[in-house]
Amino acid sequence: MNFVDFIQKGGLAIWPLLFLSILSIGTIFERLWFWSTVLRGERKTTDRILDAARRDWDEATHLARQATAQPxxxxxxxxxxxxxxxxxxxxxxxxxSAxxxxxxxxxxHKVLEAVIAIAPLxxxxxxxxxLIRSLSAIRLGDIGTSSLTNVPIGIGEALISTAAGLIVAIVSLAFYRLFQGLLFHQARIFRRTGNELELTxxxxxxxxxxIARAAAQPSNFESPKNLPGY
Structure with missing residues (x-):
């Protein structure tokens, strides 16, 4: 069965499923590109800013401003x-900010959630x-005759849309879980980095x-001209 036969035998529901599959694939590729850019060099950028913060806050601010293209x-x-x-x-x-x-x-994520929920339905x-189309032509008098030869074929073709919906939903769910895991990992990185920067x-x-309190305190030393006898 080629792609054209698959579309023709899938019925009316195959067209919205085809649209959902294109939407899901586009979202998946966009998210894969996004996470590849996020994870590339993130550790190096974090270490540079934190190391600079321990020495000079102006330098750390300058480095962070240069890295604003990254989350x-x-x-x-x-x-x-x-x-x-x-x-x-x-x-x-x-x-x-986090x-x-x-x-x-x-x-x-909302797009993938919608595809996961709608595609199987x-x-x-x-x-x-x-099934309604295949079974509606069956009459009681045709049972046991050659008139029912094509009914199993029609039922098999009717199940194509169910298989297509499950495939779209399963693929979308797999990548949705992957992106959720990357998001949770990024949240832990933000929490750890933020805690380290806040402590510093x-x-x-x-x-x-x-230092400010020590500079504001008056000196207890009195000059000799203020002492008795001078």
Whole structure:
């Protein structure tokens, strides 16, 4: 059976299934390209920004700004670009940035979810319509005669739409689970990187506050001219 025969024997339901398969394949290839660009060089970018943050926050901000084409760069640049940031504001900026990036990474998931849910139902619908068409021509007087020879063939053709719907749904589900796993992995990376950056910043903040308090304290040393007898 070639592709043309498959389409012709699939019935009316094969056309929406064909559309769903094209939609699913396009989404899958787009997501595969997206994740390949995300994972490429992400670890190197993260290490460079975190190492710079331990030495110079201006340098870390500059490196994060240069990496804003990547989700990790945008994630780290959001809190680093704030001016006069307290630790709590720094943490809230990290959380907001992580939520925004993770939501953007879910793009295409709704399409795959819809294909997974609709494709089997369309396949069953095509099968039911095919069975109705095949069995509607059967009469009681034809039972046991050669008139029913083509009925099994019609039933077999009616099951084509069910097979097509299941294939589309299974392939879409496999890649959907793959993308979900990559998303959860990315969320763990964001959490670990954000915690490390926040800890580094809190240490820097405490040191700067201690230096500021020490500079603001008045000196207890009195010059000799203020002592009695001078």
């Amino acid at each position: 990790m760069g945008r994630f780290l640049y959001t809190p680093l670009r704030l001016a006069n940031k307290e630790p709590e504001i720094f943490r809230l900026a990290l959380e907001a 939520d925004e990036e993770l939501n953007a990474m879910r793009r295409g 369309l396949g069953l619908l095509g099968t039911v319509l095919g 910043y809190r240490q820097f903040w405490l040191q700067s506050q201690n």
